[in-house]
Amino acid sequence: MKPIRRRFPWAFLAKRVAYGALxxxxxxxxxxxxxxxxxxxxxxxxxxQAGTADPVYIAQLRAQFGLDxxxxxxxxxxxxxxxxxxxxxxxxxxxxxxxxxxxRMPATLMLxxxxxxxxxxxxxxxxxxxxxxxxxxxxxxISFVALLLYGTPPYWIGLMMILIFAVTLGWTPTSGMENxxxxxxxxxxxxxxxxxxxxxxxxxxxxxxAIYIRLVRAGMLEVLSLDFIRVARAKGISERxxxxxxxxxxxVLPLVTVVGTNVGNFLGGAxxxxxxxxxPGVGRLMFDAMFQRDLNLLLSILVLSSFFVIVANLVVDLxxxxxxxxxxxK
Amino acid sequence: xxxxxxSSTFAMSRRALLLASGAGxxxxxxxxxxxxxxxxxTLAMCVTPEPNAMCAAFNTASPVTVVSGKMLEGLLSxxxxxxxxxxLATAWEVAEDGLSITFTLRExxxxxxxxxxxxxDVQYSIMEILKQHHPRGRSTxxxxxxxxxxxxxxxxxxxxxxxxxxxxxxxxWESPMLPKHVYEGTDVLQNPANNxxxxxxxxxxxxxxxxxxxxxxxxxxxxxxxxxxxERLVIRIITDPSARAAALDAGELHLAGDGPxxxxxxxxxxxxxxxxVDTRGTEMNNSLDMIHTNLRNEHLAKLEVRQALMHAMNxxxxxxxxxxxxxxxxxxxxxxTLPNFYTADVPSxxxxxxxxxxxxxxxxxxxxxxxxxxxxxxxxxTVGDTYDRMGQFxxxxxxxxxxxxxxxxxxxxxxxxxxxxxxDYDLTLYPGSVTADxxxxxxxxxxxxxxxxGTPFVNSTGYESAEMDQILEEASVEPDPEARRDLFxxxxxxxxxxxxxxxxxxxxxxxxxxxxxxxxxxxxDGIRAPYGSLAFTG
Numbered sequence: 001m002k003p004i005r006r007r008f009p010w011a012f013l014a015k016r017v018a019y020g021a022l023x024x025x026x027x028x029x030x031x032x033x034x035x036x037x038x039x040x041x042x043x044x045x046x047x048x049q050a051g052t053a054d055p056v057y058i059a060q061l062r063a064q065f066g067l068d069x070x071x072x073x074x075x076x077x078x079x080x081x082x083x084x085x086x087x088x089x090x091x092x093x094x095x096x097x098x099x100x101x102x103x104r105m106p107a108t109l110m111l112x113x114x115x116x117x118x119x120x121x122x123x124x125x126x127x128x129x130x131x132x133x134x135x136x137x138x139x140x141x142i143s144f145v146a147l148l149l150y151g152t153p154p155y156w157i158g159l160m161m162i163l164i165f166a167v168t169l170g171w172t173p174t175s176g177m178e179n180x181x182x183x184x185x186x187x188x189x190x191x192x193x194x195x196x197x198x199x200x201x202x203x204x205x206x207x208x209x210a211i212y213i214r215l216v217r218a219g220m221l222e223v224l225s226l227d228f229i230r231v232a233r234a235k236g237i238s239e240r241x242x243x244x245x246x247x248x249x250x251x252v253l254p255l256v257t258v259v260g261t262n263v264g265n266f267l268g269g270a271x272x273x274x275x276x277x278x279x280p281g282v283g284r285l286m287f288d289a290m291f292q293r294d295l296n297l298l299l300s301i302l303v304l305s306s307f308f309v310i311v312a313n314l315v316v317d318l319x320x321x322x323x324x325x326x327x328x329x330k
Numbered sequence: 331x332x333x334x335x336x337s338s339t340f341a342m343s344r345r346a347l348l349l350a351s352g353a354g355x356x357x358x359x360x361x362x363x364x365x366x367x368x369x370x371x372t373l374a375m376c377v378t379p380e381p382n383a384m385c386a387a388f389n390t391a392s393p394v395t396v397v398s399g400k401m402l403e404g405l406l407s408x409x410x411x412x413x414x415x416x417x418l419a420t421a422w423e424v425a426e427d428g429l430s431i432t433f434t435l436r437e438x439x440x441x442x443x444x445x446x447x448x449x450x451d452v453q454y455s456i457m458e459i460l461k462q463h464h465p466r467g468r469s470t471x472x473x474x475x476x477x478x479x480x481x482x483x484x485x486x487x488x489x490x491x492x493x494x495x496x497x498x499x500x501x502x503w504e505s506p507m508l509p510k511h512v513y514e515g516t517d518v519l520q521n522p523a524n525n526x527x528x529x530x531x532x533x534x535x536x537x538x539x540x541x542x543x544x545x546x547x548x549x550x551x552x553x554x555x556x557x558x559x560x561e562r563l564v565i566r567i568i569t570d571p572s573a574r575a576a577a578l579d580a581g582e583l584h585l586a587g588d589g590p591x592x593x594x595x596x597x598x599x600x601x602x603x604x605x606x607v608d609t610r611g612t613e614m615n616n617s618l619d620m621i622h623t624n625l626r627n628e629h630l631a632k633l634e635v636r637q638a639l640m641h642a643m644n645x646x647x648x649x650x651x652x653x654x655x656x657x658x659x660x661x662x663x664x665x666x667t668l669p670n671f672y673t674a675d676v677p678s679x680x681x682x683x684x685x686x687x688x689x690x691x692x693x694x695x696x697x698x699x700x701x702x703x704x705x706x707x708x709x710x711x712t713v714g715d716t717y718d719r720m721g722q723f724x725x726x727x728x729x730x731x732x733x734x735x736x737x738x739x740x741x742x743x744x745x746x747x748x749x750x751x752x753x754d755y756d757l758t759l760y761p762g763s764v765t766a767d768x769x770x771x772x773x774x775x776x777x778x779x780x781x782x783x784g785t786p787f788v789n790s791t792g793y794e795s796a797e798m799d800q801i802l803e804e805a806s807v808e809p810d811p812e813a814r815r816d817l818f819x820x821x822x823x824x825x826x827x828x829x830x831x832x833x834x835x836x837x838x839x840x841x842x843x844x845x846x847x848x849x850x851x852x853x854x855d856g857i858r859a860p861y862g863s864l865a866f867t868g
Contacts, residue, residue, distance in 0.1 A: 039744040040744050051392070057466075167579045179582075
């Protein structure tokens with residue numbers, strides 16, 4: 001079959017970008033009010049950390065943070081800052097918000113990317129294997145382990161992995177993103193970071209790996225029962241090629257959809273993984289911002305996260321058309 | 331410089347030797363871990379949570395004081411019995427009338443940028459920074475009206491009234507001296523030096539990778555003889571207590587303080603030959619766990635009820651169940667670690683549920699059909715799991731005397747808003763620091779004039795006693811140590827008679843170090859010390 005040639009879907013893109021921008025604005029506004037519902041403010045959080053504070057100090061802090069302004073003008077100030085791409089200065093963290101976020105972003109993207117790759121590849125390999133040996137022992141083992149992983153809290157898995165692989169076996173470091181005592185540069189540093197990445201990426205991927213295995217297995221079983229597979233098998237195509245080349249291409253569409261919607265979950269899951277492994281990413285920054293009520297920082301992170309999710313979903317929709325040329329982009 | 335544990339007299343390879351030592355267990359596989367570290371004299375410690383700034387003049391959160399204290403110094407330092415010792419000031423004299431303190435400053439001290447440290451810096455730091463922007467500087471330095479600088483190495487603090495507590499608040503991490511030439515004429519709150527301090531301390535700021543680590547390097551011009559002994563101090567940020575324990579186990583961390591690991595693992599580290607555990611280092615801080623009542627509650631307003639709650643607590647059992655033995659029970663609001671003020675001669679309340687039941691019966695609270703007399707809410711901040719265990723423990727104790735306890739665990743801003751902003755609580759449990767002087771740390775909880783709705787960590791109970799106010803006010807300006815002690819003895823007796831606050835225990839926050847680290851608790855401020863003498867042995 002020849003691929004269907006068509007023009008680049010500009011209209012589709014324009015529409016999606018407009019929707020995306022609107023969605024981000026709505027998300028920002030809803031989040032603003034949601035976060036304002038949390039009791040206490042940044043001044044109280046800072047004073048709480050300090051252990052003591054007098055009323056003048058708290059009033060000074062509130063004025064600095066703009067917390068003495070009416071609620072709606074705080075919201076307006078935030079939206080204006082967003083629109084002008086100026087995220088402002090965090091008096092809680094003593095740094096520009098954009099610097100705070102973008103210095104932590106690469107760590108999270110690296111972790112998220114590695115976790116997604118592990119989950120997708122693992123999901124496909126184990127899912128296809130399980131489907132090929134449906135109801136025989138490899139399938140039983142894979143399905144049982146997948147169920148077990150699905151039901152285990154990632155936080156606990158992370159700690160157990162540290163105990164086993166880092167403390168007992170000594171194969172990996174316990175935490176952090178690099179060995180800060182070694183002062184590695186260049187290639188050594190890349191190897192070092194990769195070494196540190198193994199456990200957190202595995203820990204974060206495991207829950208999704210379990211889902212993807214089940215998803216691919218179910219999809220494969222469905223496709224493998226279709227007529228064209230029987231035809232292909234009759235033509236003498238090897239089972240391996242049949243599975244990966246003919247069946248998988250059709251079975252993988254649901255997986256792509258789910259991965260796209262999971263990007264947001266991966267960002268959310270980063271909070272736990274980054275805490276357990278002391279990974280210096282945005283997830284922990286978000287966590288700290290919440291507990292310190294740095295709402296401007298937190299909102300900025302949330303808006304950026306929503307941007308990522310929107311972009312990821314757009315990419316998934318475009319991928320559809322590539323994987324399955326009969327899908328039309330409207 | 332420190333040496334590696336490898337000695338040429340051993341025919342053992344370095345790797346084999348490290349493998350044999352517990353600290354090198356995980357590090358032996360690859361060139362990660364402490365091997366390189368010790369050769370270059372780099373020590374890794376950790377701080378929790380991540381500090382928000384590097385300078386403690388504007389933010390006195392615990393992790394900020396730990397980091398700041400390595401780079402910025404104060405006029406004084408303190409020894410284990412909390413008497414002042416020289417730091418940036420080599421000598422000091424309090425005038426007989428208590429209205430001035432003359433400090434003789436150390437000569438030849440340079441800021442990290444090479445400028446000389448002089449009395450002008452002291453004047454500027456106290457009057458323009460600490461009194462204006464320090465979270466508690468306005469109250470600790472309230473009586474300081476001026477700082478006179480007759481010459482470059484003399485600073486005279488003029489006081490409006492005697493301030494005996496002031497001498498306990500001049501450490502580097504509490505009242506750091508800042509360079510006037512860096513701060514003057516700038517927006518001090520946004521000054522870049524707040525994140526990259528220019529100080530006089532043994533360590534110089536190098537980098538801060540947020541979320542990961544802070545690197546400080548040795549100050550080559552430090553005034554301390556032969557100090558600092560390390561070339562580098564790496565301060566890692568490891569957020570999870572179990573992960574910190576794992577990092578210590580794996581040799582990726584040489585030092586951690588302020589109770590860094592889950593309390594149920596401390597014993598294991600104490601028993602291990604690879605680690606040293608020190609229980610000292612909190613004498614400057616003296617954080618106390620106390621239950622603050624809300625006297626606006628109709629039940630708690632009755633003294634018999636508060637006495638009954640004291641009798642209902644099985645504090646001996648609490649010591650092992652809640653604290654795993656890492657605490658000292660309090661007899662009153664002042665801990666035994668402050669011998670200059672402490673007295674055991676106070677009304678005491680033993681564990682006696684029968685007595686508690688009698689008191690509650692006498693107060694007119696009969697048990698209902700469910701065996702309960704009334705219910706109370708206990709709110710505690712989510713800081714570690716000690717308070718969760720404590721809440722569950724108290725719930726059982728109080729149930730035995732017919733008081734139903736509802737437990738509320740809240741994050742810090744929520745807790746502060748409920749307890750201090752809205753007085754919306756019945757009982758609350760949180761750590762409160764006495765510091766080294768009761769006027770600084772304790773007066774705020776019992777003094778009726780300290781109460782100020784919306785201000786955290788002051789009198790929230792609604793307690794008002796003219797006698798108590800008078801004792802505390804007199805003690806805050808009494809220059810004679812003996813007379814001042816007598817006032818604080820009366821304070822402790824009255825506090826335990828009126829019971830607006832139920833003292834429980836002084837938790838011990840341990841400091842843990844690898845076996846080859848020395849001087850990691852050099853003074854009463856524990857890991858807040860400047861660490862000029864911190865070193866690897868061998």
